[in-house]
Amino acid sequence: MPLLPHKNLPFLAALSLALAGLVLERAMAGPTLMAPGGGAVHALIVGVNKYRNLGPGAQLSGAAADAKDIAEALSGAGVKILPILDFDATRERFVTEMDHLITSSNPGDFVIIAFAGHGMQVPEYSQWKGIEPNSINEQIAFSGFGFSGDGAGQVVVNKELRAWIARLDAKNVDVLVIMDSCFSGGMTRGFDRRSSRMVTREIKGDVEKSDRDKFIPIEMTEKEARTEVRSLSHVTFLAGATPNSVVPETAGIDPRNTKSVRGALSYFIARAIEGTASNGKDLTREALFRFASQNVRQATGERQFVDIEPRVADEMSLRRVVLRFSGEAVVPVESPRIQPNPDPSLADPIRIAVVNGSTNALEGIEKGAAPFLASKSPNDADLVWDLSNRDAIVRGDIVMHGVDGSLLGGVIDRTWAIRAVQKLSISRTLAVRLQEEGKIYVIGDDPELIVGGVKERYLTVFNIAADGELQLLFPTDQNDALIDNDEWTYRPTVAKPFGVDNVIAAASDRPADAFLRWFNNHNHKRDAALVASEIARWAAADPTLKIGTVGLYTSSYRR
Structure with missing residues (x-):
């Protein structure tokens, strides 16, 4: 069906085209990825959509695309790698590749391990009985996984992965692990089935105990079996979900193909490898955590929250470089040129x-x-x-x-406006969240909005209401815009009408005078579609601008 008529199409069309072009330009102009320790870069990238022993409802659509995207980003950054996909992804292949990584890696090398596919929880294996306080093991599932027979062994258990990365850490090899899977998460709010079917990357259920008892793990010491990731100084670990969230396969994440279903964590890791998170400069552990966590949260509508390790406040650990780049920096976000009569x-x-x-x-x-x-x-x-x-x-x-x-x-x-602002914010990430993430708030609740990383910066915060009305939240006086603390907090009131409000925060080293003048002329008007282009203009004039969004979900009753 053709586009239905609307106002202001030429400008908004040009903005959309420019935003999409920026993403494509980044993919082609990425810097070279280097090992932080000066050695070689190695990678093992796996994506599994097809599970031959599971039913139609367990098949995935975006995991193979995730693996391909990360591999392509690595290739563009000078690291040639072929991802292992679908039926080629077996336990035997993964074990062989991991053993090879350990034997071939030298001190100062950098290893990237990425898996996109199903995860699951099972009662602890007899080999590791008593190690986990909750008597549960987590595992990733390969294409031949099944609940009984030989398929029950087509997994890698968390204890095995920890043993491998402990061996790499002991060799002074830097390691980045991305597990774009779900192991036990639950949703903090329901999912309205009128919109679509939500597929998550988690297998529910348990394998036959007799088959689980036959499982033969890799050889490891008891010390390796008890390894805590946070104790491995060379290891940076990102998992797709916390215990309070899921890993959904989501369309609309990739602006180059909005119908493509993807995993948000893998998508943004690929962008980080291209240099988008740091404009081609070295990316620290803290910056990677902030980039991935904020963008994944935004892209999934606050349904997915990334789990990170090490989860510490130690500045030396957080400032450790994870992705080191050389070569030309990536082009920063620019304000789009307005082209006459763009194709609607x-x-x-x-x-x-x-x-x-x-x-x-x-x-x-x-x-x-x-x-x-x-x-x-x-x-x-x-x-x-x-x-x-x-x-x-x-x-x-x-x-x-x-x-x-x-x-x-x-x-x-x-x-439309929220999607456009989120595109602008990808390379200008500002940490914005609610204290209780992803929940439904009702009257009487006291939600707390937190904006991080704003010390000695000028802050602007506004709301886009469900009907498109713009509402300025801060500053009420421009003299108050400069923030003294690293975090700024705000307590919105839960009231009718219920639904979703989206809060946008923007922080800069410079006063936001021009934007605030514009906003005051549009405050309390249903002008949401115009704000993204104004932020794009602001970003073009101010390279220090950072942007973040968060949704506030309200209802008349607790669901």
Whole structure:
């Protein structure tokens, strides 16, 4: 279906094209990746979509693409590697590759280990009985995994992975581990099935005990079996989820292909390898944690929270360089040039599916400024409009109740604006979060918003309401914009209308006078679609600008 008419299309289309072009330019112009210790760079990259012994509901769509993306990023950074995909990904192959990495790596080398696919929890294996306080082992599952028979052994257990990386650490080899899998996480809020089906990277269930008892692990010492990752100074570890979150496969993460389903952690690790997180400069452990955690949280609508190790406050540990680069820096985010009469079909539209009603209803809505088109299925949609119940839903969350044709345009603008701002923020990451992450708040709750890394910086914070209204939260007086502490906190009030508010924070070494003048002219107006281009202009003029977003989810009752 062609784009439905809307206001301000030429400018917004040009902005969308420019943002997408920036991402592509980064992929082609990345710096060379070096080992922090001066040695060689090695990598083992695995992605598994296809599980031959599991049913249709357990098959994945984005894990192989994740592995390919990381491998391509490494190739662009001068590290040639072929990822191991799908049926080629077996326990035997993984064990062989890990053993080779350990024997071939020398002090000062750098090893990257990345896995995208299913994870799971099982009762502890007899070989390691009593080591884990909760009597549980975690494991990643390869393509031949099954709940019984030989497939039960197609796994690598967390104890084995720890033993391998302990051996690398003992050789003074730097190690970066990315496990884009889910092992036990639960969601802090429900998922509205009217929007789409959410696939997570976790296998639920247990293998037959008799088969588990037959499992033959790699040889290791008791000390290696008891290794804690945080004790390994050369190891940086990122797992896809904390105990309170999941690893969803999510569309819309990659602006080069918004329909492509991906894992958020792998996607942003690939961007970090390209140099996006640091503009081609060396990337410290602290900066990598901040870049991955914030961007993954934003991209998944606060459903996925990255687990990191070492989780310490030691400055020396956090300042350790994880990704070292040489060569030309990546081009920073620029304000897009406005091209005359851009092709409307390339304007990065919001895809809308209508349920419990006819798609023809979209023709009669009060349109906003952002482009949109009709989607045949909620599975391919950015926004779902339940016409009968008057709900607007984005990625499993009810954004707003009582949405009729007069309000939908504002919801579309809001959805488009948040996506555009998040694209701008990828290389300018500012840590923004709620103290209790990802939960549904009800009246009487006391949510706390936290913006980190803002000491001696000028801070601007505003809200994009569900209907697209802009609301300035801070500063109320421009003389208060300079922050004295590293963290700034704010306590929003939970009140009607319920749904989703999205808070945007921006911090700079310079006063935000021009942006605040613009914002004051649009404050309390449904002008969400215009704010992304204004932030792009701000970013072009101010290389010190950092941006972050977070969603505040509210309801009339606890779900």
